Every structure is written in structure tokens, then in C-alpha cells.
Amino acid sequence: xxxxxxxxxxxxxxxxxxxxxxxxxxxxxxxxxxxxxxxxxxxxxxxxxxxxxxxxxxxxxxxxxxxxxxxxxxxxxxxxxxxxxxxxxxxxxxxxxxxxxxxxxxxxxxxxxxxxxxxxxxxxxxxxxxxxxxxxxxxxxxxxxxx
Numbered sequence: 001x002x003x004x005x006x007x008x009x010x011x012x013x014x015x016x017x018x019x020x021x022x023x024x025x026x027x028x029x030x031x032x033x034x035x036x037x038x039x040x041x042x043x044x045x046x047x048x049x050x051x052x053x054x055x056x057x058x059x060x061x062x063x064x065x066x067x068x069x070x071x072x073x074x075x076x077x078x079x080x081x082x083x084x085x086x087x088x089x090x091x092x093x094x095x096x097x098x099x100x101x102x103x104x105x106x107x108x109x110x111x112x113x114x115x116x117x118x119x120x121x122x123x124x125x126x127x128x129x130x131x132x133x134x135x136x137x138x139x140x141x142x143x144x145x146x147x
Contacts, residue, residue, distance in 0.1 A: 015056075032120055046131070049065060050066055075129075077126035078122065
């Protein structure tokens with residue numbers, strides 16, 4: 001039987017990197033309409049944070065970062081994406097047709113809100129759900145925990 005030793009450098013590095021990774025993933029999610037990014041890219045970055053959490057603390061680390069099951073996130077993401085697609089019919093358009101609202105917010109100034117952000121949020125949740133489920137299922141089979 002192999003004895004795995006805990007890495008203090010990995011633990012501290014992941015502890016310092018998790019919050020910036022999650023913040024960057026949310027930035028990619030919301031900036032994706034005007035710049036590179038979107039739900040898929042943001043979800044992949046969040047998936048990296050989940051993988052790093054598992055690498056340091058195993059199942060407990062992933063549960064602290066993502067409290068729900070990966071399949072639940074995947075299902076909710078699919079529902080949000082499909083509901084956003086059908087919402088185009090509400091304003092007289094077609095499937096996945098988006099609406100645009102111009103808002104004036106006190107701190108941010110003039111902000112353009114596009115209904116397609118709902119679809120991106122759905123994709124983000126699907127990708128994070130798949131990453132979480134994959135990491136948990138692969139990690140559960142090892143029986144040894146993180147390195």
C-alpha cells in the first residue's frame with residue numbers, strides 16, 4: 001500500500017488560487033458577450049478550481065467548493081439554457097433570439113443586459129456540473145485520496 005503525503009506547498013497554493021480562479025471564471029462568464037469568454041470558458045476555469053480542490057482535500061475539498069452534486073448542476077444548467085431559448089418566444093421572436101435592455105445603474109453607469117446571458121449561465125452550470133461529477137467519480141475510484 002502506498003502512503004501518500006500531504007503537500008504543504010500544494011495546499012497553500014490552491015488556497016490562494018481558488019478565489020481568484022472562481023472570480024476569473026465569473027468574469028469570463030459575464031464578459032463573454034463583448035470579449036472572449038462566455039459560459040463554456042468560465043465553466044472550464046471553475047472546473048480547474050474544483051480539480052485543484054480535490055487534489056488538496058479530496059471529496060471534502062470539492063464539497064466545500066461545490067456543495068451540490070454535479071448531476072444537479074448539470075440538470076439545472078440544462079433547464080436554464082432551454083428556458084432561455086424558449087424565452088425568445090415570449091417577446092415575439094424565435095428560439096434563442098435574445099432581447100436587449102439598456103439599464104442605468106448607480107455604480108456601473110450605463111449597462112447593456114442581453115437575455116442570452118441566461119443561456120451562458122446555463123452552459124456555465126452544465127460545464128461545472130460535468131467537471132464536478134467527473135472529478136468526484138474518478139476520485140472516488142482511487143480509494144487513496146489526493147496526492
